[in-house]
Amino acid sequence: MGNQVEKLTHLNYNELPTTDPNGFDPEDDTPRIGVSYIFSADDDELEDNIEETEKDDVKHYDCRNELECAVYFRDECIYERNSRFGEVGTLSCENLPNKCNPGDLVEFVAIGQYPHWAVCIKCDFLLDASQGKRGRIVNDLYKFRALSPDVVVQNAMEQVGMKERDVCWKNSECFAAWCRFGKREFKIGGEIRIGKQPYKMKLQLSEKKSHVLDFQSLEDLIMEKRRNDQMGREAVIQELENHLNGTEDTENDYNCN
Incomplete structure (x- = not known):
């Protein structure tokens, strides 16, 4: 397994697989393929040049603006x-x-951007993966039983060189968690989308107020959760x-008629 890890020293950061239907390059509005540490093409990620305003967003990122959810x-x-x-x-x-x-899962964050998840293989590459963003280890967010670190690394390494049609x-979050x-x-398409919606996402809006959304698949739920992360707590x-106010107004109009 040691040799498997060392293979990364011979890889270019741009050789690794990526796709994201919601990840568009703002310049050409096409999905970006092949620009990830381990896997990612999330919106606003991995830009070659970081503008001064983006640097400020990275510097001033505040975890208190994240929406608590389960x-x-x-x-x-x-x-x-x-x-x-x-x-x-x-x-x-x-740091x-x-x-x-x-084998650790790492999440890089910045204001107004989708989080960028990565699988740690060699720490030397985290600087390249971060693109200057702040990060944290997120091994414990998902409650599933984790595979051994060697298997996690092997799962990631086996995807290197994957063609777009096979992704x-x-x-990046779905890939790293997988x-x-x-x-x-x-x-x-990992789940059959029929019948009752078995997934629920509980958003904690305040100490006493929450809102629950239903989903047919974990894939759909993660896409919505990531959109919320990109927007920030107050905007969500x-x-x-x-x-909700619009829904109530519509119901009231209907009842009046």
Whole structure:
């Protein structure tokens, strides 16, 4: 397995697989393929040049603007991001490698951008993967039983060189989580979309107020969760309030008629 890890020293960062239907390059509006540490083409990620405003967004990223949420498959909690997780904070791309081990899942974050997930294989490459963003280890967000670190690394390495038509993940989070947990639910079309919606995402809007969304697949739920992460807590709450108020107005108009 040691040789497998060392292979990464002979790879270019741009050789690794990626796809994301929602990840568009703002310049040409086409999905970006083949520009990821391990897997990612999320919106606004991996730009060659970071503008000064983007650098400020990275520097001033505040975990308190993240929306607490929990994900349930039927009655089982399979993912949770609460206030205690937010208190851990993020690390600079220079300090993060000191905390990481091969097989760890790492999330890079910046204001107004989709999170970029990566599988740690060699810490030397985390600087390249981060593109200057702050990051944190996110091994424990998903509650599934993790595979051994060697298997996690092997899962990631086996995808190197994959052709676009064979890519089975919509975003970096799905790919990284699949590498660590091996669940087919993270893959595109990994679940049959029929019958009752078995997944629920509970959004904690305030200490006493929450809102629950239903989904047919974990794949769909993750896409929505990532959109919320990109928007930020305040924007998501405002969007929900506008939607709920609009629904109430429509119902009132209907009842009056």
